[in-house]
Every structure is written in C-alpha cells, then in structure tokens.
Amino acid sequence: MFLLGAICFIVLSMTSNLLLLYVLIAIGGACAVGTQNLTNPYISEFYPKEIRSTGVEVTVGIRRIGSILAPIFIGLL
16 A cells, blocks of 8 residues: 555656646545554554553654654655
C-alpha cells in the first residue's frame, strides 16, 4: 500500500492532466492514510500488553513529527 502511494506521488509530478492529477492525489492520500492506520494494530501486537499504550503512542508521535517535517523538507527541495 505504501509503495502504491509512493508511485502515485512520483507519477503526480510527471502529469499535467487535471483529472489524472485528482485521481492520483486521491489514491496517494488513501494509501498514505491507509498505511498509517494499518500500522496501529501491528504496533499494538508488537509490544507486550503492559506497555502497549505507551508503545503505540510513541509511534503515533513519531509519525506525527514526520508528517509535520515532511512538507518542510519537500518545500526545500
């Protein structure tokens, strides 16, 4: 799913067709959000139940930092 989203964003930079742009944005966004949502159950099974909530929240926090910094780095490119 993450790979499909990455491919959509790469193709997004190569097209100027407005309809195709909207379709690629929708697919890429759904793949990015879907991948993030799929990591929560995996992470919750990875940690022992005593520290499960802490483990999930740390990974969600790191993911949030990445979502804040990514547009800044892409803007610099």
